[in-house]
Amino acid sequence: MIKAFNFRSAGKTMVCITLLMTLILVLAGCGGGADQGKANQDPGTPAAGKNTEVSKANPLVVDKEAKTVKVYTEVNGKYFVEPTRHGIVFKDGSNGNKSILKAYANQNDFYNALIEINAKPGNNLQLTSTGVPVEGDKLNVTVTWAGANKELPFGEIVTDSTNRPFDIRFGGNQQNAKDKNTGCILCLDSCPVGITSNAAHPTKDFDSGKARFYGNKDVLPQDGTPVIVTFKVQ
């Protein structure tokens, strides 16, 4: 048998309900979330200027002459407030929702694109490697989006708890990337699965708690905004 409601009068109940609803509306409605107040852009619109050829429908563009690879991504606002070790991940990979930027190009095509611009993979990491920095050609990684009006270094859109400058390398790891299908394109510490990763932090730096990475909410646009990432061999 269900017990009767314990408040003495219906009036008290109504007051409680009203107070609770007000609390929810106030807490959920105030604070002006980090993703507010910035340009509300059409997710299907590519970033302005010279990146117009990169789009959701054409998410990977290789320029052999300029030795660049451009990738269409979208911001995942969750990692403004939660730490992650994933910088850029293909949306349909097993880590597709675990990265600061969600890519629409898959990691295997991205690997082939870097090979096309004559980048040399390091392939020095094993799945069991601990404390080893990734090797391979150094890559200059920049980002832009509609309204940014310039190319920003990747290091400006990610905060690193240790404040080390990013050193992105073409790690390679083609077979691991295919086998694991995590979708990892850019890892924020050295990684035996990600196609590119950050040599400034050896393997397992994130797992051991030595470094924490967040999307920089003061620089990045709001959740879901298209961001074009450019990889260039240095």
Place this chain on the structure above:
Amino acid sequence: MYRRENILRVLYHVLVGFHTGLVLALLCAQWTWLELRVNTGMLILLGCLLGPVYGLRKNAGRPLLRGSFAVLAVLGAGLLITQGDVAAMRILVGAMVREGMFLPDLSLQSAELIFRGLGLLTILVAAVYSRAAAKKVK
């Protein structure tokens, strides 16, 4: 009348299960190792499924109090995790709802609106269910 009460009862437990699952998901996501390997948002779906199973086996005492507590627990857990940062709490809850509902392309703002709507609905359903239960006792 009996059928209406049963629908209310199931709906109430689904909603309370949703919020309980959301609290557990938010707490589990703080274990970064787990959060980066598993979709902790699945606990929301689990809560929605297990809530009515529990509710059909056991009668709920003080539904309004329990329902309100479940909603407040989400806000409390969110504020605790983000150390009182309301903007961060909104992002966190919205992201968890989005993952839990397996809608990765939903915007955080829409996910947060869903949470707000379900929170209000939970309290309303709990209030109606409380009244129906009280009438039955009388």
